[in-house]
Amino acid sequence: MTPRLRNARSTDAGKIGEILHRFEVETPWMPKQHSGAEAVAFCGVMIDRGWVTVAYDGPQVLGFLARDGEEICALYVTPEICGQGIGKLLLDVAKSAKPRLSLWTFQANTGAQRFYLREGFKEQQRSDGARNDEGLPDIEYLWSQAAGEGST
Numbered sequence: 001m002t003p004r005l006r007n008a009r010s011t012d013a014g015k016i017g018e019i020l021h022r023f024e025v026e027t028p029w030m031p032k033q034h035s036g037a038e039a040v041a042f043c044g045v046m047i048d049r050g051w052v053t054v055a056y057d058g059p060q061v062l063g064f065l066a067r068d069g070e071e072i073c074a075l076y077v078t079p080e081i082c083g084q085g086i087g088k089l090l091l092d093v094a095k096s097a098k099p100r101l102s103l104w105t106f107q108a109n110t111g112a113q114r115f116y117l118r119e120g121f122k123e124q125q126r127s128d129g130a131r132n133d134e135g136l137p138d139i140e141y142l143w144s145q146a147a148g149e150g151s152t
Helices: 010-026 036-048 086-097 110-118
Strands: 004-007 052-057 060-068 071-077 100-106 122-127 138-144
Touching: 004 086, 010 036, 010 052, 010 060, 010 071, 036 052, 052 086, 060 086, 071 086, 100 110, 110 138
Parallel strands: 071 100
Antiparallel strands: 004 052, 052 060, 060 071, 100 138, 122 138
8 A cells, every 4th residue: 555645626525524424433432413425515615625635545545634724623544544654644744734733632532642642742621522513522632843742
């Protein structure tokens, strides 16, 4: 597998929507709130805003990162290839574009927490979930190139 990156196209909405929806459906602690069609539509909006970078190998989309300025809104990789460096590849491109990045992840998502800490993000605050649609407690993380955090 030789993953490459590119800006998402409108035709990628179905593939990245499927990745996003699979996470919701296959994660036991995640509330089941959206249909597959809603996930695709949401991904289409992010693509239209120019936020999304996809990792791909041939015709297969392996994962994606959505970034609005300094905020990482989403980072998902197909479950079959988690741990193979695709998330890091996507994150490194975001780090090269901005000297500071922030994101929120759910407290229940311990795998994401380990990943972001390993990649130089620092915990900023925790919330009780009132700020997100899922109502799940979450954690804000920050990465700053200027502080020497997470430089690769």
